[in-house]
Amino acid sequence: MNWTWFYRMGSPLWFYQSTSRWLPLLSLVTLVLLVAGLAWGLGFAPEDAKQGNSFRIIYLHVPASFLALAGYFLMATAGAIGLIWKMKLSYIVMKCAAPIGAALTFLALFTGAVWGKPTWGSYWVWDARITSMLILLFLYFGVLALQYAFHNQEAGNKASAVLALVGTVNIPIIYKSVDWWFTLHQPSTIKLTSAPSMHPDMFQPLLVMILAFYFFYALALILAVRVEILKRESKTTWVRELVEQASRQKIGAK
Numbered sequence: 001m002n003w004t005w006f007y008r009m010g011s012p013l014w015f016y017q018s019t020s021r022w023l024p025l026l027s028l029v030t031l032v033l034l035v036a037g038l039a040w041g042l043g044f045a046p047e048d049a050k051q052g053n054s055f056r057i058i059y060l061h062v063p064a065s066f067l068a069l070a071g072y073f074l075m076a077t078a079g080a081i082g083l084i085w086k087m088k089l090s091y092i093v094m095k096c097a098a099p100i101g102a103a104l105t106f107l108a109l110f111t112g113a114v115w116g117k118p119t120w121g122s123y124w125v126w127d128a129r130i131t132s133m134l135i136l137l138f139l140y141f142g143v144l145a146l147q148y149a150f151h152n153q154e155a156g157n158k159a160s161a162v163l164a165l166v167g168t169v170n171i172p173i174i175y176k177s178v179d180w181w182f183t184l185h186q187p188s189t190i191k192l193t194s195a196p197s198m199h200p201d202m203f204q205p206l207l208v209m210i211l212a213f214y215f216f217y218a219l220a221l222i223l224a225v226r227v228e229i230l231k232r233e234s235k236t237t238w239v240r241e242l243v244e245q246a247s248r249q250k251i252g253a254k
């Protein structure tokens with residue numbers, strides 16, 4: 001089997017050149033979906049019969065929670081690829097995914113706390129779902145910390161990848177926590193095995209927001225990876241040529 005395509009995808013140069021073509025369209029789609037989803041969910045979706053307008057925070061809380069989990073799997077997968085195939089790009093993706101995932105996990109916890117106050121009467125309870133999400137945030141922080149805990153970059157990459165892989169045990173715990181333990185947290189709104197528990201007029205804008213967050217995550221990760229590539233490959237010929245070309249264009253614009 002010819003694995004040339006696989007290793008080409010792991011090339012920082014290939015990634016940088018390819019994403020340069022993707023970014024304009026990806027940015028436009030992300031903006032359209034975010035604006036449409038927020039306007040639809042916050043402005044036009046009907047009120048919940050029991051929670052009133054306070055339920056609308058679901059349009060931030062659920063997508064952030066989805067991407068916090070999906071982003072961790074992506075980060076751990078990138079770490080595994082780095083450990084097995086020694087690809088530089090995979091370690092870069094792992095490093096860049098950590099702060100984005102941490103931010104989304106924090107957003108999920110924060111919006112959950114805001115939602116919990118009118119629903120449960122408290123901003124925080126040691127609920128199984130919430131506690132396991134807090135552990136997820138600490139795992140993201142751990143991967144970030146290990147990146148800077150070693151003078152040798154390769155050692156930091158390997159340690160971060162191992163922690164990311166070990167931490168995947170927490171993902172199914174988060175997902176199934178509402179089924180395994182008595183919990184105040186409501187059951188999952190979206191399940192693969194059954195129809196959604198929401199009215200279609202509320203559920204449809206939620207799907208748009210989830211899709212918007214996936215596109216936003218992809219955009220944020222690509223931009224972060226591109227910056228990290230330029231830092232790590234600053235001494236290579238292609239980056240120097242890129243910098244010289246940008247300098248000439250800047251001078252020509254003046």
